[in-house]
Amino acid sequence: MSENPDKKIINFMNMEFLSVPENVALSRVVVASFAAQLDMTLNDMEELKVATSEAVSNCIIHGYNNQPIGKVWISVSLYSSRLEITIKDEGVGIEDIDKAMEPAFSTDPERMGLGFVFMKSFMDDVEVVSEVGKGTSVKLIKNLPPVKPQAGNR
Ligand SMILES: Nc1ncnc2c1ncn2[C@@H]1O[C@H](COP(=O)(O)OP(=O)(O)OP(=O)(O)O)[C@@H](O)[C@H]1O
Ligand SMILES: [Mg+2]
Numbered sequence: 001m002s003e004n005p006d007k008k009i010i011n012f013m014n015m016e017f018l019s020v021p022e023n024v025a026l027s028r029v030v031v032a033s034f035a036a037q038l039d040m041t042l043n044d045m046e047e048l049k050v051a052t053s054e055a056v057s058n059c060i061i062h063g064y065n066n067q068p069i070g071k072v073w074i075s076v077s078l079y080s081s082r083l084e085i086t087i088k089d090e091g092v093g094i095e096d097i098d099k100a101m102e103p104a105f106s107t108d109p110e111r112m113g114l115g116f117v118f119m120k121s122f123m124d125d126v127e128v129v130s131e132v133g134k135g136t137s138v139k140l141i142k143n144l145p146p147v148k149p150q151a152g153n154r
Helices: 022-035 042-063 115-122
Strands: 009-018 071-079 082-089 125-131 135-143
Touching (some): 009 022, 022 071, 022 082, 042 071, 042 115
Antiparallel strands (some): 009 071, 071 082, 082 135, 125 135
């Protein structure tokens, strides 16, 4: 049986941190460092960082109401043709995911409601799973050009 090349994992990493705003910058740097092994343009890299920080900020601000009370998990998986970044919290959850993803929708009148707009425009796909009282998981997917075989890597 031939293996689906998309399911063949090339690399992965996981991190876990407390819901404090300082960790937004940390997550950007970690995801960008992981992505540095790819042939990404600076623009793609910048977009990846923005999408990641929007998702992480949402966990902290909305999921945990801006309090240092919970954990945020990031897992990054590299497959032959795509990069997947999953950002997860065990916070309050989202009542209506479709509504939450509408441009300019926010449950906080002080906010612009643009986080999901950035995530969707910078990534190829954004998948959200959420349950009220249980938490939220956002998967950011970036399609990649085929990986070139590297010298010495056989
Ligand atoms: N991790 C999460 N936990 C709970 N609610 C969330 C989470 N992520 C998003 N939401 C809900 O989805 C809404 C829309 O999120 P989005 O990031 O698009 O906008 P925002 O965070 O309100 O504003 P902005 O990102 O522009 O500061 C939020 O207002 C919030 O109600
Ligand atoms: Mg947001």
